[in-house]
Amino acid sequence: MLFLVTGAAGFIGSQVCERLLEQGQQVRGIDSFTDYYPRNLKENNLEPSRASGNFQFVEDDVVKTDLDRLLEGVEVIIHLAAQAGVRASWGANFTVYTHNNILSTQALLEAAKAKETKRLVYASSSSVYGDTQDLPMREESACWPVSPYGVTKLAAEHLCGLYYRNFGVDTVSLRYFTVYGPRQRPDMAFHRFIKALLTGGEIRLFGDGGQSRDFTYVSDIVDATIAAATAENAAGQVFNIGGGARVTVNQVIGWLEDITGQKARVTRLAVAKGDVRDTHADTSRARAVLGFNPLYDLKKGLAAEAEWLERMLPSLKEA
Numbered sequence: 001m002l003f004l005v006t007g008a009a010g011f012i013g014s015q016v017c018e019r020l021l022e023q024g025q026q027v028r029g030i031d032s033f034t035d036y037y038p039r040n041l042k043e044n045n046l047e048p049s050r051a052s053g054n055f056q057f058v059e060d061d062v063v064k065t066d067l068d069r070l071l072e073g074v075e076v077i078i079h080l081a082a083q084a085g086v087r088a089s090w091g092a093n094f095t096v097y098t099h100n101n102i103l104s105t106q107a108l109l110e111a112a113k114a115k116e117t118k119r120l121v122y123a124s125s126s127s128v129y130g131d132t133q134d135l136p137m138r139e140e141s142a143c144w145p146v147s148p149y150g151v152t153k154l155a156a157e158h159l160c161g162l163y164y165r166n167f168g169v170d171t172v173s174l175r176y177f178t179v180y181g182p183r184q185r186p187d188m189a190f191h192r193f194i195k196a197l198l199t200g201g202e203i204r205l206f207g208d209g210g211q212s213r214d215f216t217y218v219s220d221i222v223d224a225t226i227a228a229a230t231a232e233n234a235a236g237q238v239f240n241i242g243g244g245a246r247v248t249v250n251q252v253i254g255w256l257e258d259i260t261g262q263k264a265r266v267t268r269l270a271v272a273k274g275d276v277r278d279t280h281a282d283t284s285r286a287r288a289v290l291g292f293n294p295l296y297d298l299k300k301g302l303a304a305e306a307e308w309l310e311r312m313l314p315s316l317k318e319a
């Protein structure tokens with residue numbers, strides 16, 4: 001089967017490509033190497049896939065590329081390309097978010113409609129829910145995003161629903177809850193914390209650290225994403241994908257001190273606009289329909305990320 005993976009050089013996309021290739025699938029990846037974080041990290045992410053004869057790579061922007069050609073022979077689209085990050089989504093940057101998150105999704109849906117692609121899996125986000133105390137978050141809970149990023153992820157999710165209902169484009173949206181593990185983006189908390197601990201830097205912590213997240217290890221995300229590509233009875237639906245390890249940021253810092261053997265120097269900053277206090281996924285729908293069963297223990301996952309980051313330190317310094 002030929003899969004198209006958008007955002008193929010990114011944290012999650014590169015690992016989806018590798019898993020598909022390991023399973024003997026054909027993969028076409030596209031990525032425009034946006035400048036949100038350094039290209040050398042994305043090139044490193046792509047290296048294992050590029051070594052496979054079953055992998056083709058297109059360097060281009062999903063919005064501007066010839067989608068008719070890109071989708072030639074493609075049976076499943078896994079759409080991960082996006083401008084991620086909550087805090088950078090305010091102000092003039094918003095156009096980057098509308099382009100990479102909303103326009104890219106609409107362009108792919110239009111193209112998929114004409115091609116009769118079998119399925120499009122869209123990477124949505126827990127940030128569509130916003131700041132709620134109605135926990136755990138269920139797929140039918142109200143969605144009131146509190147960041148422009150969340151607004152764009154929700155808009156694209158709605159587009160997936162619209163194209164399913166109006167044109168029968170088979171779409172599945174996955175609301176990922178804070179993903180961590182090797183290759184995590186440099187703007188994300190665990191990456192910044194581990195790097196600070198390993199290099200004697202300071203941890204800049206937004207808020208009091210009592211905020212909690214439902215953290216999800218990247219290989220569990222990859223499992224869910226690939227399961228969603230072919231699962232029966234999933235078309236047109238939305239699924240929460242959360243690891244089930246809900247802890248506070250302060251707890252994580254303590255564990256990272258144990259893992260790295262270093263004492264954290266924490267500078268506390270005001271809560272960032274767009275950050276929510278807590279997230280917690282109800283994953284019963286994903287368990288029932290996708291067979292989702294997150295396997296990773298948070299401490300084990302943190303150790304794996306720290307081990308990767310230590311190996312990557314020379315490239316991170318270059319970056």
Ligand SMILES: NC(=O)c1ccc[n+]([C@@H]2O[C@H](COP(=O)([O-])OP(=O)(O)OC[C@H]3O[C@@H](n4cnc5c(N)ncnc54)[C@H](O)[C@@H]3O)[C@@H](O)[C@H]2O)c1
Pocket residue numbers: 006007008009010011012013030031032033034036042060061062063079080081082083084099100104123124125126153175176177178179180185
């Ligand atoms: N990492 C998380 O915790 C998390 C949580 C919820 C949802 N998500 C979603 O998962 C997806 C992947 O996130 P990630 O953390 O791997 O981010 P990432 O930034 O590492 O990967 C995204 C990739 O998409 C590429 N890209 C962006 N716009 C593009 C365009 N118009 N055309 C082609 N390529 C483009 C970027 O260059 C980048 O390599 C995103 O859709 C994100 O919104 C991630």
